[in-house]
Amino acid sequence: MEPAQTLDRLFDFLRAGVTPWHAVAQAARWLEEAGYTRLEESDYWNLAPGGRYYVTRNGSSIVAWRVPEHAIGGWRMTISHSDNPGWRLKPAKSTAAGCERLPVEGYGGMIMPTWLDRPLGVAGRVLVRTEDGLDTRLVDIHRPVAVIPSLCIHFDRSCNSGHTYNAQVDMQPLYGPEGCKPIRTLVAEALGLPEEDMVDSELLLTTLQEPVRTGPDGEYYLSPRIDDLGCAAATLMGFLDADADCDSACAPVWAMLDNEEVGSSTRQGAQSSFVRDLFDRILDAIPHSGQGMARALANSFCLSADNAHATHPNFPEKSDPASPVRLGGGVVVKYNATQKYSTTAYSGAVFGEICRMAGVPVQRFANRADVPGGSTLGNLQANTVPVPTVDIGLPQLAMHSAVETAACADADAMRKAVGAFYRAHIRTLGDGRCTLEQTARTE
Structure with missing residues (x-):
């Protein structure tokens, strides 16, 4: 996919996702076009090896996954959110x-x-x-x-x-x-x-404002709902791009959850059991050992994708001068000492290596020491799905404005990074130890 195609698809998603329910409906259209089958939580599930499925809850949260051809050795997951202030x-x-x-x-x-x-x-x-x-x-x-x-x-x-x-x-x-x-x-x-x-x-x-490009050569774009539909669309594109090349031992999972902006404490939010419920059901529907879930979680990895603050050119003093983030500088990895962001040295290193091998630029963000960090999905999702997680995002300005600003190049960087994440072979050798290999196809 060319960068211009990434931006066209992103704009389509931003236009369509006027509410969380509309964002889920748009994601479902993309998934069905790619051969994914809708399931209902209230039905009995028969899952086939190699099958592609998705399910919604409350119509405002959605999870998609592919069943590996063999036993599930882990989960490779990306989460974002569908709501906005x-x-x-x-x-x-x-x-x-x-x-x-x-x-x-x-x-x-x-x-x-x-x-x-x-x-x-x-x-x-x-x-x-x-x-x-x-x-x-x-x-x-x-x-x-x-x-x-x-x-x-x-x-x-x-x-x-x-x-x-x-x-x-x-x-x-x-x-x-x-x-x-x-x-x-x-x-x-x-x-x-x-x-x-x-x-x-x-x-x-x-x-009602449409997404529009701005700048002398259209380097930036303005749109409602960039936080967090920008991440939701780019991660879904990366998930679908890598569909045929995913690590065969892990089940690839993509999720967009509701109510992040009000704490995620709903039945369809990151603090709920939604994703863990699905993991339990998936394993129940295919052969696995009694220790299958514990072993799969230990060999899993999660990207929590929620947008990040770029350094504001009018207010540079609001950002930590030691970790500037610029529009167009690539995917942002977020750190916070109080664990509002779930990135650790281990998860940050794994994601950084994936991006390095894929040629995707990465920036690192931390708040000023006198500014508290905002909350997001990763540390809340870990309550029920305790796997190594890295918090990432697209750099943007005017977060939580009716119309926000971001860079066109970063959307394509996020798509490429997520595609590389799903293609990478990550093998856990022990606590804090892993092997990491890149699959043949790169962009």
Whole structure:
């Protein structure tokens, strides 16, 4: 795959993934195009050697894997997340000053003013009543239907010298004039269903800006949801690129989990048993010894892929001068003394060697000593799947803004690094010891 193709596919994923449910649906389309079969957690599983499968939970988390031709000797896994900070609609109505508003509350830690004065759409999932019971439908009203208007400077002369935003006061969206068509009706029309068939819903405000390249030669790109759909798309491309060349002794696994931005403590988040449940079921469906799971975990490795902070050119003092990270500098490996990132000397060395052999540039990141690190997936997933893990990411600016900035070259670097990871032969010889070989095909 050429770098331009990587970027085209990434942009497709960013456009489609307006909500976690839409991101999972887009990932499922890519997997099915590559020959993966959907399974349901509620069904009995018959897994064939060499079979390719995926399963979803809550419609907002997804795990895909390939069954090796022989006994599973380990798991080779990449995890990312499907959610991003934003505004979720409440099941309520609000009228003020002759206007209808869409009552919202914040999801995750966002940069609030970046949502002001921009056209906003609405998307999410709806549970509908059918002849057979309840069914889930995805909806995306991809046109301007709301706006969060700023307070004019004449009423707040201090707005350019600092303002504390109150979500209940400052950030409630204007929808239409009092008595206008309710948002519920608009959603029903978009689905082509009678309004009375809608039983419940989860709806989000969405930014309508398309992913665009910027810079004299298009070196950077701007888009909503780069954190973390940038990693999700690039790792999925790497997973599929390496599909035919994966280490034959390990089961390759790709996962995109929900609710990272609010702590991952849901049944579909990284703190849940979702991935471990799947591992147990996979081993139950194929012959293995009583010690099979323990041995497989000991010979496993995980990439926790969640975006990283590039050094900001306007605020370089916010980053540790000893570990600068630049846009376009390659995949970032993240370290933290308090273990907010799960990288260790061992896991960092293994991933660094894989990238070195594949010719993929790597950068190393640590926060300033007086700035606490953010949380991510790796250390939480380790509660149920305790395997060596390295936290990596794409460098970006404006993390948690309504529109973020990243470098085009880094997306292709991530795809190549992940593809090399799945192709590499990693053999655990003991605690902290392994052999590492590169397979024949490289890019």
